[in-house]
Amino acid sequence: MILAILKRLLMLVPVLIGITVISFLLLQIMPGDPASRAMGTRASAEELQAMRELWGLDKPIWVQYLYFLRDCLTGSFGVSIFHKKPIIDLVAERLPFTLAIVGYSTVIALVIALPFAILAAANRGRMLDNLIRQIFVVVIAMPPFWLCYVLIIWLALRMGWFSTGGIGDGFVANLGRLFLPSLVVGLSTAALVQQSLRAALIDTMKADYIDTARAKGLRGHEVFLRHVLPNSLISTISIIGVRVSWIIGGTVVVEKIFSVPGLGSLLIDAIVSRDLPVIRGLTVFFAIMVVIVNLITDICYALADPRVRLE
Amino acid sequence: MSLLSIRDLVTEFESPSGTARAVDGVSFDVAPGEIFGIVGESGCGKSATCRSILRLFGGAPARIAGGRILLDGAGDLAAMRERELAQVRGRDVAFIFQDPLTALNPTMRIGRQIGEVIRRHRDVTRAEARDAALQLLRDVHVTSPERRLDAYPHELSGGLRQRVVIAMALALRPRLIIADEPTTALDVTVQDQILRLLKERCDSLGTSIILITHDLGVVSQICDRMAVMYAGRVVETGAVREVLDAPSHPYTRALLAALPGQVGRDSELVPIGGAPPSLIDPPPGCRFAPRCVFAQPQCRIGAPPALRARAGAGEGHLDACILNEVCHAAA
Ligand SMILES: Nc1ncnc2c1ncn2[C@@H]1O[C@H](COP(=O)(O)OP(=O)(O)OP(=O)(O)O)[C@@H](O)[C@H]1O
Numbered sequence: 305m306i307l308a309i310l311k312r313l314l315m316l317v318p319v320l321i322g323i324t325v326i327s328f329l330l331l332q333i334m335p336g337d338p339a340s341r342a343m344g345t346r347a348s349a350e351e352l353q354a355m356r357e358l359w360g361l362d363k364p365i366w367v368q369y370l371y372f373l374r375d376c377l378t379g380s381f382g383v384s385i386f387h388k389k390p391i392i393d394l395v396a397e398r399l400p401f402t403l404a405i406v407g408y409s410t411v412i413a414l415v416i417a418l419p420f421a422i423l424a425a426a427n428r429g430r431m432l433d434n435l436i437r438q439i440f441v442v443v444i445a446m447p448p449f450w451l452c453y454v455l456i457i458w459l460a461l462r463m464g465w466f467s468t469g470g471i472g473d474g475f476v477a478n479l480g481r482l483f484l485p486s487l488v489v490g491l492s493t494a495a496l497v498q499q500s501l502r503a504a505l506i507d508t509m510k511a512d513y514i515d516t517a518r519a520k521g522l523r524g525h526e527v528f529l530r531h532v533l534p535n536s537l538i539s540t541i542s543i544i545g546v547r548v549s550w551i552i553g554g555t556v557v558v559e560k561i562f563s564v565p566g567l568g569s570l571l572i573d574a575i576v577s578r579d580l581p582v583i584r585g586l587t588v589f590f591a592i593m594v595v596i597v598n599l600i601t602d603i604c605y606a607l608a609d610p611r612v613r614l615e
Numbered sequence: 616m617s618l619l620s621i622r623d624l625v626t627e628f629e630s631p632s633g634t635a636r637a638v639d640g641v642s643f644d645v646a647p648g649e650i651f652g653i654v655g656e657s658g659c660g661k662s663a664t665c666r667s668i669l670r671l672f673g674g675a676p677a678r679i680a681g682g683r684i685l686l687d688g689a690g691d692l693a694a695m696r697e698r699e700l701a702q703v704r705g706r707d708v709a710f711i712f713q714d715p716l717t718a719l720n721p722t723m724r725i726g727r728q729i730g731e732v733i734r735r736h737r738d739v740t741r742a743e744a745r746d747a748a749l750q751l752l753r754d755v756h757v758t759s760p761e762r763r764l765d766a767y768p769h770e771l772s773g774g775l776r777q778r779v780v781i782a783m784a785l786a787l788r789p790r791l792i793i794a795d796e797p798t799t800a801l802d803v804t805v806q807d808q809i810l811r812l813l814k815e816r817c818d819s820l821g822t823s824i825i826l827i828t829h830d831l832g833v834v835s836q837i838c839d840r841m842a843v844m845y846a847g848r849v850v851e852t853g854a855v856r857e858v859l860d861a862p863s864h865p866y867t868r869a870l871l872a873a874l875p876g877q878v879g880r881d882s883e884l885v886p887i888g889g890a891p892p893s894l895i896d897p898p899p900g901c902r903f904a905p906r907c908v909f910a911q912p913q914c915r916i917g918a919p920p921a922l923r924a925r926a927g928a929g930e931g932h933l934d935a936c937i938l939n940e941v942c943h944a945a946a
């Protein structure tokens with residue numbers, strides 16, 4: 305197992321080199337001069353030139369790439385032009401909030417999806433099943449920014465149950481603060497999980513070993529909890545894995561609206577301020593995260609299903 | 616005294632094209648300790664009949680629409696509520712499914728799967744159930760049983776898996792085991808072993824077996840009595856020697872003739888022409904009539920003929936053909 309994990313990590317090296325090349329080249333095409341952005345419009349030509357030299361922007365492209373590669377290997381991922389800090393420090397400040405939303409939204413998603421998937425599967429083809437399906441289709445179709453504002457207006461402003469945004473001090477405070485953004489993210493996850501879990505449940509209920517379990521005299525809830533549910537949940541592992549890697553970089557809108565200082569808003573700020581090193585560094589960091597989440601997903605799979613072995 | 620008496624059982628499947636009567640008025644008895652074989656073409660309702668007994672339809676839209684399933688000492692299984700039936704399942708009547716790979720939960724260890732049925736019906740601890748499971752594995756001659764307790768199904772060969780399934784079925788020494796083609800999915804080389812094991816264990820425990828099979832050779836070897844089914848109905852039943860040596864229903868004869876002579880018959884191999892009728896809208900009269908070489912106009916009208924004893928037939932040998940021997944001989 306551990307050997308297999310190490311092997312998988314080793315296989316990442318070429319992938320990551322490829323990612324650094326691509327992210328480096330893509331950002332060369334981006335319009336706008338990072339130096340003038342950083343210095344503001346009143347900077348003189350000499351000051352701008354000094355800036356470019358300082359950041360290495362005057363060097364040939366391949367030299368710039370090697371600098372970038374060095375920064376990735378040393379773990380700093382480069383230095384932000386705007387913040388004047390190593391990018392890894394910026395990431396470290398913001399990663400906890402992003403991970404909090406990842407974890408929180410996944411828990412919310414499971415709490416919502418589980419009962420509805422079970423209800424829908426138990427009533428498949430009937431009115432209730434269709435109704436649940438329609439509701440989740442609507443949920444998926446709702447644009448996140450709109451949903452954010454609806455929730456803010458309703459639950460935060462009108463009812464006063466939650467704050468409109470920002471982050472709190474300590475775990476408990478953030479549990480309340482991060483609820484609405486996590487709910488918005490979690491609802492989409494819930495819709496995905498509900499759909500796939502419903503299908504998996506229906507499939508599993510037809511399996512021969514469910515008949516075997518019932519032939520033993522097990523009662524309905526025993527058959528469901530011991531045989532149907534565990535085997536069905538296995539298939540949702542991959543759905544959740546895909547969602548988690550997406551959420552890590554993809555919650556820009558939600559983070560912005562709720563003023564959560566996560567990785568998504570770091571990226572959008574960097575794009576707005578032409579903070580090239582941050583954009584580049586984050587791209588590589590996201591790629592690493594996706595790969596790690598994939599690996600964790602596969603490990604979970606191998607742990608949950610004895611037939612699956614980590615390759 | 617019968618252990619199981621099925622009377623006029625009707626089981627229907629809902630399908631988009633209509634309601635299929637997969638079982639349409641089936642009656643038979645199984646005596647204690649007896650091995651009762653059911654044979655017939657694919658789709659004739661063998662599985663549906665047996666699944667009706669424990670009401671295990673694998674999530675298919677099936678229901679018992681009529682008839683009684685009387686189990687000695689337990690009452691009418693067809694009329695029982697699900698909760699009561701759950702008490703009978705595994706304890707009085709056990710089921711062995713066709714494919715041992717899919718019949719075992721892939722994510723649960725063997726020992727726990729066997730222990731589960733014991734713990735459901737007896738008040739024993741986890742450790743006691745595990746010990747019992749170990750003994751059961753020994754009883755079905757599983758090699759290194761201690762190791763197998765912690766194995767997952769996919770780590771076992773098909774034959775071993777079916778031994779595990781048999782161990783599970785025998786766990787509470789039920790009075791009846793229903794085995795739906797228990798060896799069809801297995802390697803030819805182990806089919807015989809598994810059948811002999813099943814017979815040996817059931818003989819020593821006094822357990823009756825209902826054995827569904829396509830293999831008339833198997834029936835002739837290990838069954839005491841048998842039923843031949845066609846299109847949802849029993850067309851002939853009786854002692855195996857009677858039915859196989861002196862078949863009286865044209866369908867049984869056709870079935871035997873279509874067999875490469877392993878049952879010791881000297882007739883030529885003659886496939887049965889045509890296909891079985893629709894179970895959604897079956898033809899009137901005898902359902903085999905459209906394919907029967909002896910069929911007369913009166914075969915094609917009225918209700919399907921009932922089982923009856925033929926003059927000179929052995930005790931309990933019944934068939935559902937309205938024609939007499941003269942007609943059969945004439946053709
Ligand atoms: N899941 C199902 N959905 C709808 N109809 C079904 C289903 N299963 C069985 N049937 C109907 O019941 C009839 C009898 O099926 P059954 O499985 O009992 O046949 P069988 O005699 O066991 O055949 P085989 O030898 O192939 O196992 C079929 O012809 C079909 O019309």
Ligand SMILES: [Mg+2]
Pocket residue numbers: 661662663795
């Ligand atoms: Mg069958």
